[in-house]
Amino acid sequence: MQLFSKSGPDAEASRTQVTKTPRWLRKAGVVAAAAAAVLALSACGGGSAAQSADGKVELRFSWWGSDKRAQVTQEAIKAFEAENPNIKIKPEYGDWSGYWDKLATQVAANDAPDIIQMDEKYITEYSSRGALLDLSKYDIDTSKLDEATLKAGQSDDGLTGIPAGINAATILANPAVFKAAGVALPDDATWTWEDFERISAEVTAKSPKGTYGAAAYGTDEASLGVWLRQNGKSLYTEDGKLGFEPADVAAWWAFLKQMSEGKAVPSASEVVEAEAAPLDQSGLATGKNGLAFWWSNQLPALEKAAGSELKVLRFPTKTGSAADAQLWYKASQFWSASSRTKHPEEVAKFINFLANDTKAGEALLADRGVYPNTDVREAISTKLTPADVKVVKFIDQIKNELGEAPAPPPKGAGAIQEIIKRYTSEVLFNRLSTDEAGKKAVDEMTSAISS
Amino acid sequence: MSAISELTSLSRRKGPKTAEEKKANGRDNKAAYIFLLPWLVGLVAITVGPMVMSLYLSFTDYNLIQAPEWVGLENFQRMFTDARLHNSLGVTFTYVLVGVPLQLAVALLIALVLDKGLRGLPFYRSIFYLPSLLGGSVAIAILWKQIFGTTGLVNQVLALGGIEGPGWISDPSTALGSIILLHVWTFGAPMIIFLAGLRQIPNMYYEAAEVDGATKLQKFWRITLPLLSPIIFFNLVLQIIGSFQSFTQAFIVSGGNGGPSDSTMFFTLYLYQKGFGQFDMGYASAMAWFLLVIIGAFTAINFIAAKYWVFYDD
Numbered sequence: 001m002q003l004f005s006k007s008g009p010d011a012e013a014s015r016t017q018v019t020k021t022p023r024w025l026r027k028a029g030v031v032a033a034a035a036a037a038v039l040a041l042s043a044c045g046g047g048s049a050a051q052s053a054d055g056k057v058e059l060r061f062s063w064w065g066s067d068k069r070a071q072v073t074q075e076a077i078k079a080f081e082a083e084n085p086n087i088k089i090k091p092e093y094g095d096w097s098g099y100w101d102k103l104a105t106q107v108a109a110n111d112a113p114d115i116i117q118m119d120e121k122y123i124t125e126y127s128s129r130g131a132l133l134d135l136s137k138y139d140i141d142t143s144k145l146d147e148a149t150l151k152a153g154q155s156d157d158g159l160t161g162i163p164a165g166i167n168a169a170t171i172l173a174n175p176a177v178f179k180a181a182g183v184a185l186p187d188d189a190t191w192t193w194e195d196f197e198r199i200s201a202e203v204t205a206k207s208p209k210g211t212y213g214a215a216a217y218g219t220d221e222a223s224l225g226v227w228l229r230q231n232g233k234s235l236y237t238e239d240g241k242l243g244f245e246p247a248d249v250a251a252w253w254a255f256l257k258q259m260s261e262g263k264a265v266p267s268a269s270e271v272v273e274a275e276a277a278p279l280d281q282s283g284l285a286t287g288k289n290g291l292a293f294w295w296s297n298q299l300p301a302l303e304k305a306a307g308s309e310l311k312v313l314r315f316p317t318k319t320g321s322a323a324d325a326q327l328w329y330k331a332s333q334f335w336s337a338s339s340r341t342k343h344p345e346e347v348a349k350f351i352n353f354l355a356n357d358t359k360a361g362e363a364l365l366a367d368r369g370v371y372p373n374t375d376v377r378e379a380i381s382t383k384l385t386p387a388d389v390k391v392v393k394f395i396d397q398i399k400n401e402l403g404e405a406p407a408p409p410p411k412g413a414g415a416i417q418e419i420i421k422r423y424t425s426e427v428l429f430n431r432l433s434t435d436e437a438g439k440k441a442v443d444e445m446t447s448a449i450s451s
Numbered sequence: 452m453s454a455i456s457e458l459t460s461l462s463r464r465k466g467p468k469t470a471e472e473k474k475a476n477g478r479d480n481k482a483a484y485i486f487l488l489p490w491l492v493g494l495v496a497i498t499v500g501p502m503v504m505s506l507y508l509s510f511t512d513y514n515l516i517q518a519p520e521w522v523g524l525e526n527f528q529r530m531f532t533d534a535r536l537h538n539s540l541g542v543t544f545t546y547v548l549v550g551v552p553l554q555l556a557v558a559l560l561i562a563l564v565l566d567k568g569l570r571g572l573p574f575y576r577s578i579f580y581l582p583s584l585l586g587g588s589v590a591i592a593i594l595w596k597q598i599f600g601t602t603g604l605v606n607q608v609l610a611l612g613g614i615e616g617p618g619w620i621s622d623p624s625t626a627l628g629s630i631i632l633l634h635v636w637t638f639g640a641p642m643i644i645f646l647a648g649l650r651q652i653p654n655m656y657y658e659a660a661e662v663d664g665a666t667k668l669q670k671f672w673r674i675t676l677p678l679l680s681p682i683i684f685f686n687l688v689l690q691i692i693g694s695f696q697s698f699t700q701a702f703i704v705s706g707g708n709g710g711p712s713d714s715t716m717f718f719t720l721y722l723y724q725k726g727f728g729q730f731d732m733g734y735a736s737a738m739a740w741f742l743l744v745i746i747g748a749f750t751a752i753n754f755i756a757a758k759y760w761v762f763y764d765d
Contacts, residue, residue: 097706097707100727100728101727101728104515104727104730105515105727107515107516108515108516108732125730126516129514129516129517130516130517131516210602268621268622268711269601269617269618269621269622270601270618270621272618272621272622272710272711273600273601273618273621275706275710276596276706412729414728414729414730415728415729418708418724418728421708421710422708422710422712422713425623425710425711425712426712429622429623429711429712431623431712448729
């Protein structure tokens with residue numbers, strides 16, 4: 001078979017041809033090859049020239065989020081550039097899932113963006129390793145920012161994150177699903193977890209096949225955090241350890257399993273599939289779930305995807321009193337800066353603009369949560385959409401019911417969500433008992449945050 | 452003639468050279484190296500450089516942000532006690548040991564059918580080859596996810612027959628099977644090579660066998676298979692090496708987490724998660740070298756075993 005043959009008459013012929021090629025042609029070939037090599041080499045070295053010849057400073061700014069976020073953020077950038085003609089902001093944005101892989105690689109390659117949208121799960125990871133700039137050393141006004149969320153960006157490594165918005169863990173309800181099933185919406189000031197289970201099961205029973213009263217929890221740490229806090233525990237302790245025992249998380253899974261078996265929430269397979277769906281194809285947005293667990297700032301995007309109104313609810317409690325819901329204000333995300341940025345002054349100027357300038361507020365509105373700067377929040381209140389207003393109202397409403405601010409996630413906390421997800425499916429598929437899953441999960445989490 | 456035997460005989464063909472010839476060779480070589488330069492730069496910068504780097508990193512604790520710290524063999528020792536790594540090895544071995552033989556069997560079967568001198572052969576050949584072009588792509592993996600979902604095409608068809616199918620890719624007991632099926636579906640590349648091999652078998656053997664009254668099955672076992680064995684071997688080696696490294700399908704179908712319950716957590720996927728998700732690049736590098744050793748061992752076993760079943764007709 002001749003597929004891989006390298007000898008033969010053809011090869012001989014081409015060899016003699018090479019020696020007979022005119023000299024000028026050979027020279028031209030050499031030049032072309034050298035040019036190609038130079039091009040290949042120069043392509044490797046790009047991306048380091050931050051200051052162009054005319055004195056303009058270029059800063060790279062990366063964030064994750066939806067198209068809507070990209071749009072409003074670009075508007076904020078434009079407003080900033082109009083005021084600061086010498087600074088150019090180059091946006092880099094993408095999806096949440098790819099964002100962290102990319103950021104880790106960029107930081108490793110010494111090619112981190114100057115301004116980084118940061119999450120609380122990863123901020124300690126990066127700041128404790130010296131990758132983030134201590135912003136307290138630069139000119140950023142923090143006097144008007146919400147104190148609890150500002151504290152979340154503060155650690156032994158300095159102020160490495162300025163809160164971009166205030167969030168709370170919520171349950172969002174799709175009234176259309178309830179109406180179709182003929183079930184009344186729950187009263188979130190008094191409902192208990194038993195109510196949650198009973199109402200959800202009722203909606204499932206009275207709905208077409210494939211529609212469930214509630215989405216399952218167990219796919220992230222927020223719902224576990226609320227559950228633990230209501231039971232007097234917490235996800236993490238102040239000294240960076242796990243704040244709960246295997247039995248606590250086992251009880252959480254036992255209740256989920258009970259709800260799944262009673263069809264209050266979807267079956268194991270459906271839960272796994274729902275995990276992978278993006279926001280606009282989630283069960284809540286497509287009318288397949290009556291209730292679902294989301295952060296408050298995601299309501300506008302979800303309403304847009306659902307094409308109908310949604311309602312924000314507090315988490316259920318053990319006692320039936322909203323005062324025991326143990327919610328908290330979370331910094332939806334942070335503005336952080338790379339410690340290796342060549343232009344820290346300009347970076348600080350931009351972050352200050354995002355955090356404190358009304359013009360930034362007018363562009364960003366409530367996309368990243370309720371504005372942490374109270375003055376800006378006031379100034380933009382008339383421009384908010386009805387969906388945004390709902391979120392702001394909810395955040396105000398729970399102000400006096402909040403529990404203590406949770407301890408910040410320690411280094412390695414980025415791995416916790418994946419562990420929770422994996423053991424949730426082990427439990428739902430009956431591959432592990434809830435006790436075994438609790439033990440194994442706590443072991444894995446402990447080693448993840450202690451390494 | 453087989454590809455591999457020809458390549459080995461090629462390297463043996465060396466005769467004495469005159470001074471004149473040597474000089475001409477030197478000139479030719481210089482030009483060749485200059486033409487090769489772009490590729491050589493790529494080889495060093497993109498392949499050899501990173502390989503050397505990863506070998507070094509495999510002996511360090513490296514979190515991507517701070518400088519690597521030398522830890523000796525610790526990463527390799529950790530692999531012995533990492534239960535998730537052992538699970539990922541199990542998943543990968545199942546994928547290779549089930550997927551590759553199945554895929555080659557399908558490829559051979561289709562090649563035999565096409566070799567019968569079908570009318571419109573180029574058309575069918577292209578159609579059957581198409582999945583190979585698409586199979587490793589992200590788009591097909593996403594399509595696969597839709598087809599095998601709880602409300603996907605497969606279950607819709609089953610529902611017509613009154614069967615309620617499981618969530619093929621979201622159930623830990625069937626998820627890996629769905630991905631193996633995707634692999635088998637991409638039988639085009641080995642099929643083309645089988646077809647070429649079948650064309651090389653001289654017709655006279657079959658004619659002689661017919662004269663002796665051999666049945667179709669006998670002709671297949673006694674003539675086709677032995678004469679095709681070098682091609683089977685070639686495909687086997689390539690497919691095993693490729694399958695050990697497969698990543699895209701599992702990454703997309705499982706949404707990047709190897710789920711449900713780690714049932715599609717390929718070795719390469721776990722490596723990726725460790726390195727980029729959990730800031731454990733030293734360990735990930737050690738895993739990569741471990742995979743290289745595994746693939747090397749399998750290839751060596753293949754070559755040793757080949758002595759007993761591969762038949763060269765020259």
